Amino acid sequence: MRHLLDTTDLTLSEIDDMIELAMDIINSPDKYAHICSGKKLATLFFEPSTRTRLSFEAAMMELGGNVLGFSEAASSSASKGESVEDTVRMVSCYADIIAMRHPLEGAPRVASTKALVPIINAGDGGHAHPTQTLTDLLTIYREKGTFDNLTVGLCGDLKFGRTVHSLIKAMSRYNNVRFVLISPKELTVPEYIKTDVLDPSGAEYVEVEKMEAVMPDLDILYMTRIQRERFFSEEEYLKHKDAFILDTDKLANAKESLTIMHPLPRVNEISTAVDDDPRAKYFVQALNGKYIRMSLIITLLKWGELL
Numbered sequence: 001m002r003h004l005l006d007t008t009d010l011t012l013s014e015i016d017d018m019i020e021l022a023m024d025i026i027n028s029p030d031k032y033a034h035i036c037s038g039k040k041l042a043t044l045f046f047e048p049s050t051r052t053r054l055s056f057e058a059a060m061m062e063l064g065g066n067v068l069g070f071s072e073a074a075s076s077s078a079s080k081g082e083s084v085e086d087t088v089r090m091v092s093c094y095a096d097i098i099a100m101r102h103p104l105e106g107a108p109r110v111a112s113t114k115a116l117v118p119i120i121n122a123g124d125g126g127h128a129h130p131t132q133t134l135t136d137l138l139t140i141y142r143e144k145g146t147f148d149n150l151t152v153g154l155c156g157d158l159k160f161g162r163t164v165h166s167l168i169k170a171m172s173r174y175n176n177v178r179f180v181l182i183s184p185k186e187l188t189v190p191e192y193i194k195t196d197v198l199d200p201s202g203a204e205y206v207e208v209e210k211m212e213a214v215m216p217d218l219d220i221l222y223m224t225r226i227q228r229e230r231f232f233s234e235e236e237y238l239k240h241k242d243a244f245i246l247d248t249d250k251l252a253n254a255k256e257s258l259t260i261m262h263p264l265p266r267v268n269e270i271s272t273a274v275d276d277d278p279r280a281k282y283f284v285q286a287l288n289g290k291y292i293r294m295s296l297i298i299t300l301l302k303w304g305e306l307l
Contacts, residue, residue, distance in 0.1 A: 001304040003112045003119040004296065007130045007170045015137065022138050022295040035298060036065035042095035043069035044087065046102045051264055051286055052122050056099045059293040068095065085114040092116035096306050097297060118300040123162060132263050133166040134296065135289040139281060140220065143259045147174040151217050155182040156224035156244055156269060158189045163263040164224060165193055172201040179205035180214045184240040215254045223262045225269050247271040261285055
């Protein structure tokens with residue numbers, strides 16, 4: 001039995017296989033409409049989610065399976081003091097696979113020690129979000145046809161953004177990927193991402209505080225939200241926030257082949273005027289999340305000899 005707790009749990013070959021399966025699901029959905037008939041996915045979401053939870057549910061339903069679970073900790077026995085380990089051990093009796101989101105970093109890993117079925121980390125605190133990263137990889141593959149030789153701009157909250165951390169871990173494993181890290185100095189990528197991921201990989205990266213100058217270099221622009229609550233003062237927030245709003249003016253010198261991505265939800269960091277630009281792929285990205293989660297569910301169930 002295998003779990004997915006971080007993108008590094010998967011080899012590049014396994015990621016390639018999962019993306020190939022997702023592409024086949026996209027092209028031939030009828031082949032997979034009943035493959036999970038009689039199987040149940042439990043969604044244990046200890047913190048709010050819209051896209052991730054609903055895409056997991058849609059994925060399992062389109063595979064012919066069923067879904068059970070909860071969408072907030074208050075509606076589970078966690079509100080009575082039940083431990084994560086006990087919750088997961090109990091839910092393992094009712095479901096064939098579990099997708100779990102938790103505000104505490106490492107909670108899915110703890111859960112995996114007691115689970116009797118595969119655990120999928122659907123986001124744990126500021127640590128990792130591997131299924132979002134698989135979504136991002138499928139989007140990049142569909143748009144670029146490769147993961148090699150790309151310049152990837154990551155913009156916004158790079159300190160606390162788990163989607164950013166997971167994507168860096170994944171993309172740094174490919175050939176000749178260059179990262180442009182665009183953020184205010186208060187929200188730069190954590191040192192451990194540099195020392196444990198970027199530096200050992202040999203990937204080139206630069207850190208900048210403005211997006212305009214680097215825009216012509218980018219093959220991918222991955223936007224994230226600047227979070228007001230992370231700044232020490234309103235003055236500091238106001239000083240930076242407008243520099244990280246993507247609008248049509250900032251795209252004036254960008255490549256025609258640029259792919260604009262965002263894990264969503266969006267607040268104001270991408271102008272709605274950008275939505276009509278053919279380079280904007282964040283809603284396509286959300287749809288890709290369903291397909292890659294379908295692929296992941298099938299793969300983990302097969303690896304666990306449950307399908």
